[in-house]
Amino acid sequence: MGIQVENLVKTFRRPRHREGILGALSDLVYREYDEKKAVDNISFKIEPGEVVGYLGPNGAGKSTTIKMLAGILTPTSGSIRVGGLIPHTQRIENTKRIGVLFGQRSQLWWEIPVSESFQLLKYMYKISEADFRKRLGVFEELISLSDIYHLPVRILSLGQRMRAEMCAALLHQPDVLYLDEPTIGLDAVVKENIRNFIKQTNQETGTTVVLTTHDMPDIEKLCSRVIVIDRGRVMFDGNLEMLKHRFGSQNKLIVEVEDGLPDPQRLLLNGADEVIQEGRSSIITYDRNRRNSAGFLSDLAQLHKIIDFSVNEPDIEEIIRRMYKSLNQSDVESRN
Amino acid sequence: MAWHLVKLYSRFIIAYIKTITAYKPLFVIMDVVINVAFTLIQLTVVWLLLYRFEGISSWSFYEIVLLYNLNIFSYSLSAMFIWNPMKDLQMMVRDGSFDSMLIKPINPLLHMIFKQFSHGHLITVIFGVVIFFKCFNALHIEMTWEWSIWLAVNILGAVLIHSAIMILAGSISFWAVKSDSLFQMVIYDFRTLTNYPIQIYGRGVQLLLAFVIPYAFVNYFPARLLLDKEDSSIFPNLFIYGTPLVGMISMGLAYAVWRRGIRRYESSGS
Numbered sequence: 001m002g003i004q005v006e007n008l009v010k011t012f013r014r015p016r017h018r019e020g021i022l023g024a025l026s027d028l029v030y031r032e033y034d035e036k037k038a039v040d041n042i043s044f045k046i047e048p049g050e051v052v053g054y055l056g057p058n059g060a061g062k063s064t065t066i067k068m069l070a071g072i073l074t075p076t077s078g079s080i081r082v083g084g085l086i087p088h089t090q091r092i093e094n095t096k097r098i099g100v101l102f103g104q105r106s107q108l109w110w111e112i113p114v115s116e117s118f119q120l121l122k123y124m125y126k127i128s129e130a131d132f133r134k135r136l137g138v139f140e141e142l143i144s145l146s147d148i149y150h151l152p153v154r155i156l157s158l159g160q161r162m163r164a165e166m167c168a169a170l171l172h173q174p175d176v177l178y179l180d181e182p183t184i185g186l187d188a189v190v191k192e193n194i195r196n197f198i199k200q201t202n203q204e205t206g207t208t209v210v211l212t213t214h215d216m217p218d219i220e221k222l223c224s225r226v227i228v229i230d231r232g233r234v235m236f237d238g239n240l241e242m243l244k245h246r247f248g249s250q251n252k253l254i255v256e257v258e259d260g261l262p263d264p265q266r267l268l269l270n271g272a273d274e275v276i277q278e279g280r281s282s283i284i285t286y287d288r289n290r291r292n293s294a295g296f297l298s299d300l301a302q303l304h305k306i307i308d309f310s311v312n313e314p315d316i317e318e319i320i321r322r323m324y325k326s327l328n329q330s331d332v333e334s335r336n
Numbered sequence: 337m338a339w340h341l342v343k344l345y346s347r348f349i350i351a352y353i354k355t356i357t358a359y360k361p362l363f364v365i366m367d368v369v370i371n372v373a374f375t376l377i378q379l380t381v382v383w384l385l386l387y388r389f390e391g392i393s394s395w396s397f398y399e400i401v402l403l404y405n406l407n408i409f410s411y412s413l414s415a416m417f418i419w420n421p422m423k424d425l426q427m428m429v430r431d432g433s434f435d436s437m438l439i440k441p442i443n444p445l446l447h448m449i450f451k452q453f454s455h456g457h458l459i460t461v462i463f464g465v466v467i468f469f470k471c472f473n474a475l476h477i478e479m480t481w482e483w484s485i486w487l488a489v490n491i492l493g494a495v496l497i498h499s500a501i502m503i504l505a506g507s508i509s510f511w512a513v514k515s516d517s518l519f520q521m522v523i524y525d526f527r528t529l530t531n532y533p534i535q536i537y538g539r540g541v542q543l544l545l546a547f548v549i550p551y552a553f554v555n556y557f558p559a560r561l562l563l564d565k566e567d568s569s570i571f572p573n574l575f576i577y578g579t580p581l582v583g584m585i586s587m588g589l590a591y592a593v594w595r596r597g598i599r600r601y602e603s604s605g606s
């Protein structure tokens with residue numbers, strides 16, 4: 001099922017609290033509001049079966065978008081179609097086709113065993129006994145449930161609970177899966193399990209996945225496409241290769257030479273963007289579209305004997321960090 | 337559809353029973369004991385109070401008890417389902433956990449009702465049934481078919497009125513995140529006004545109780561219908577048949593407000 005979002009806006013009204021006792025009293029009588037555009041004119045289109053990373057720094061508006069897609073929040077303006085339905089007006093119809101997981105919040109019933117929660121979901125979504133059994137079988141194979149199946153949710157560890165939450169979100173075989181930070185706070189092994197689970201689900205049932213995360217391996221492992229937003233606006237929309245090309249052209253050349261350190265000034269003159277010297281090694285950052293490592297190395301070889309060198313391409317973590325940083329800079333510039 | 341909901345509700349009840357039996361049976365027993373004691377004390381106080389008056393204006397003691405019980409009984413029946421959800425709503429709206437009600441394929445109000453059960457109010461309901469029969473006996477009421485149906489329909493109407501008022505009061509949470517109990521208190525305090533026949537009040541209060549917060553339709557008019565009682569309130573006699581209609585209208589209004597509230601719901605930042 002595809003998703004179409006056009007000119008989506010969500011404005012929150014936040015009460016402004018005045019200071020002091022007098023302020024508190026006047027707040028009681030007359031409350032003033034600040035308007036906050038959490039989502040500011042966002043448009044995108046997601047094809048059925050895509051896995052899209054919805055990224056952006058803290059407070060960018062990711063969760064707000066997901067909540068509108070899920071039908072929890074009513075958009076201030078703009079339109080959303082999920083498989084042809086308008087989530088907030090055709091909410092109940094929409095919920096049957098979507099699975100939602102908020103890493104920060106539990107969808108399961110706290111006091112009762114996981115099994116009992118699943119029973120409730122089974123009745124809620126009208127899942128047949130045969131389908132139910134089959135789903136449990138699949139879950140058992142992919143992420144193993146039996147060790148926690150009869151425990152009440154409140155005693156589960158975060159990782160255990162997240163496994164249960166994932167299964168709960170997928171029990172009714174939704175066409176679209178919204179995951180808001182599904183791997184937050186998990187250890188490396190559980191993270192990997194969850195990622196595999198998402199990947200398998202997508203591949204086997206063609207579920208469309210929209211995923212927010214601050215965890216870069218999540219993106220590399222799962223997302224064919226990323227949408228990056230900042231302050232409620234789309235900053236980038238494309239596949240990972242394009243993202244790497246735009247923000248990941250900065251390579252790092254790390255060299256060690258025999259007689260002390262090379263002159264950083266000379267390297268900068270040769271076109272390095274930055275030179276950092278630590279101990280015996282020099283880290284030379286350069287734009288791979290304009291310079292290459294061979295150039296630097298042959299120049300260095302004229303004056304020094306090179307002992308060792310390596311070239312590092314930026315990983316996705318670095319790329320995103322750089323991208324967020326450049327978003328911040330343009331912010332500073334636009335404010336000045 | 338309806339059958340599906342019945343099955344779902346019974347599943348919720350099973351889950352609820354499992355919860356209390358598995359984790360806090362002692363707590364529930366204590367709760368029941370306290371509730372029984374509290375209800376008994378409350379009833380005794382009212383009983384003594386009324387007994388001293390030996391009735392008010394043209395109303396005899398047991399007629400007043402019936403009036404009182406119509407109110408308490410329908411209130412408890414309604415509160416058994418609606419009180420806890422509306423009490424929780426404020427918290428859920430504030431911390432954003434109401435989200436989970438909006439991503440499930442059942443009506444959020446129904447879901448809120450399903451997922452809890454107020455055994456405390458159940459006790460009052462049981463007491464209410466006992467008191468009803470005591471009154472019918474003392475007043476020598478012949479429980480014909482027709483009369484019983486009127487009783488049931490009026491109780492249903494009264495339950496709708498109470499539920500509507502609770503839903504309205506609860507829905508304020510969607511507008512004011514710190515929806516303070518002020519409004520709720522006002523509403524619930526008005527309820528006690530109807531423990532007496534409304535003709536003892538002035539015109540203003542009578543109008544208020546009939547048209548603004550229609551508590552008069554919870555017990556006063558039904559009691560007159562059921563007791564076949566002439567009285568000197570300012571309203572036309574036809575009003576004694578009004579409870580089912582007023583119940584449905586109130587509920588319709590409350591549900592519309594609730595729906596508007598959901599549209600305004602803003603979740604929380606994290």
Ligand SMILES: Nc1ncnc2c1ncn2[C@@H]1O[C@H](COP(=O)(O)OP(=O)(O)OP(=O)(O)O)[C@@H](O)[C@H]1O
Nearest residue numbers: 012038057058059060061062063064602603604605
């Ligand atoms: N219920 C709300 N009321 C008022 N403001 C809100 C509300 N929810 C979110 N906001 C504001 O909207 C902006 C976007 O929040 P959102 O939760 O969508 O960010 P996010 O991209 O998910 O960030 P994070 O990575 O930290 O989870 C923030 O400035 C936040 O303060």
Ligand SMILES: [Mg+2]
Nearest residue numbers: 062063064180
């Ligand atoms: Mg978020």
